[in-house]
Amino acid sequence: MVKRVNHEIKGWILVKVLPLWFVNLMNLFGLPRFLSDFYAWDGHTLTEVIEDLQLLLAYSWGTYGTLPSRTSFAMQALIHYHYEEVASYPIGGSSEIPYRIIPVIERSGGQVFMKATVLKILTKEGRAMGVRVGHKESSAVNIYVPIVISDAGILNTFLDLLPEEVSKTSPLWPLIDTLKSGIGLHQRFTSTAEELGLRAENLWIFTDSSSEGLGKIFDGTTLDDVLYKSYPGFFIGCHSAKDPSWERRYPGRSTITVLTFAPYSWFAQWENLSVKKRGDEYNSLKNAIGQQIIDQIIHLYPHLQNAIEFFSVGTPITNQHYLNAKAGATYGLDHGFERFSPKMVSFLRPGNRDRRIISLRTGRDVAWVGVRSAFWRSLCQRNFED
Ligand SMILES: Cc1cc2nc3c(=O)[nH]c(=O)nc-3n(C[C@H](O)[C@H](O)[C@H](O)COP(=O)(O)OP(=O)(O)OC[C@H]3O[C@@H](n4cnc5c(N)ncnc54)[C@H](O)[C@@H]3O)c2cc1C
Structure with a gap:
């Protein structure tokens, strides 16, 4: 970005030397921004741009679950290095x-x-x-x-x-x-990852541009907030696209996994009931949260809508049951x-x-x-x- 501004200084000169009537005409159609990167950030303060950069540099904190303001730069550096240099997917899946x-x-x-x-x-x-x-x-x-x-x-x-x-x-x-807990959503589609345009990548989707926006989920967000408004953020990964053996094992099908954070307290009242026997109220709640997240995904990727065959939602108490993760803190x-x-x-x-x-x-x-x-x-x- 620094280079783009400096290389495009000619855009600044151009607007100074061209006849004023012509520049006014260009301004009418917002052309200077398209003609020169010098004006690409017109209307945005330095603070806004820096905040976007903060998000880009810190967005993946959800991978280890501690807010940027509370973790070490070393942790984020390990994650960035991991994704850039060594991250890989086991052929055949994690089993x-x-x-x-x-x-x-x-x-x-x-x-x-x-x-x-x-x-x-x-x-x-x-x-x-x-x-x-x-x-x-x-x-x-x-x-x-x-x-x-x-x-x-x-x-x-x-x-x-x-x-x-x-x-x-x-x-x-x-x-x-010092604990954090999570929620997981699994969706199965009736088409291949390729047909659906799902790629071998990890996506983090946020509803606000602050690097700590998703952290609000632990800080005063109520169930009504996530059921009737947007879920503040989540991760999407497509194993079918990452695994070269997938198509042979599950022809014509694909899946995505969605992960996000959720307070354990939302589900704690069902913690002592057996898995799959937690009742209608629990199922309705977790499925409503899942559906809210699906709606947000469909909003971004409308072509997935008719391909969903099945989805299942896990909560912090699911994690506690299957992984023995205390308070769902995986x-x-x-x-x-x-x-x-x-x-x-x-x-x-x-x-x-x-x-x-x-x-x-x-x-x-x-x-x-x-x-x-x-x-x-x-x-x-x-x-x-x-
Ligand atoms: C949804 C999710 C997605 C993830 N994705 C990735 C990823 O893409 N890449 C990555 O590198 N990492 C990922 N991780 C993190 C990674 O899975 C863990 O950090 C890693 O598995 C931790 O290894 P561990 O051996 O310390 O613990 P675990 O793998 O959790 O093993 C602990 C084992 O102890 C068992 N156990 C607990 N209590 C008892 C008991 N009382 N008696 C007997 N057994 C017990 C548990 O059942 C479990 O099998 C992910 C984690 C989650 C939850």
Whole structure:
């Protein structure tokens, strides 16, 4: 933009030297703006342009869920670098990740159990000794092991799995009440991504140009606001367009996934009911929010309207059920700027500071949200064991 203004200085000169009657005529039709980029920002203040730039540089904060005014530049730099240099999509979808990892675990003598809820980490004198596994306390079994690696996140690990007196010895204890929760929407279409013009890209759609507009959802936005006005922002990704094996597996079909934020409190009254049995009121509410978002998408992409075959909506309590994400906070520990100080980075390491619990790991919360950061965690873990 700086270059465009400076290169187009001739537009400024032209308007000065041309006969005034001719310039007036040009102005009548707004031509100078089209003829020269010098006037492209006519009618916009510097502040407005800078705000647009702020949005462009910070829009993807939703990927880790902390407002630009509260996160570190380092976090945003990691995300930008990720998208520009290394982001990729697993052929066959995300289920390929466990599908490929499980044989590696088994080849090394490990076993993988499905639906094996850990009720608690067994400890003795502050050391992890094993895990208690089962759906109910009455039928649970104790498994004693030399090393416990907890990938359930800091919140589950410190609040539910460890005895409180052990958790409180961790320097992380004061951090654990900073949470955000999310809502997800899945739509299936009766045409291919190509036919619908859906591309292999991630889109963030906002209703206002402030870089923190979507954050309003946690700050005084009521259900009426989102049901009768616009949802302030959301993410759209099309897996069908990203996955080269999609068309072979699901010919003639495509899907999009829409993600956004929603306060847990909107759905908390149904948290203790079983999944798919939460009743009509819950279903109507989540579907009404979903429909509002669909209407906004159709407004932008009208050709999708007649192709929608099916949609389903998940809420923070869906996340809590399927991912055991406390209060629906799928991104785990808040990515506030304090998390990126040398002191906090050193705290958020596998194992706790004084190594009394020598073998406790805490998943995404050791690095930052994202599948890629798991590689960093493995690296930290290896160093720790060495
Ligand atoms: C909707 C959504 C979209 C995302 N998109 C992307 C993306 O495009 N790219 C990207 O890089 N990242 C993405 N992420 C983030 C990424 O999925 C996570 O950051 C990453 O999976 C975290 O890995 P983890 O191993 O720390 O935790 P998780 O993958 O959450 O694994 C923790 C596991 O622990 C289990 N668990 C919890 N409690 C217990 C218990 N008591 N007993 C037994 N098991 C338990 C959970 O069921 C879960 O399987 C997305 C996240 C979400 C929610």
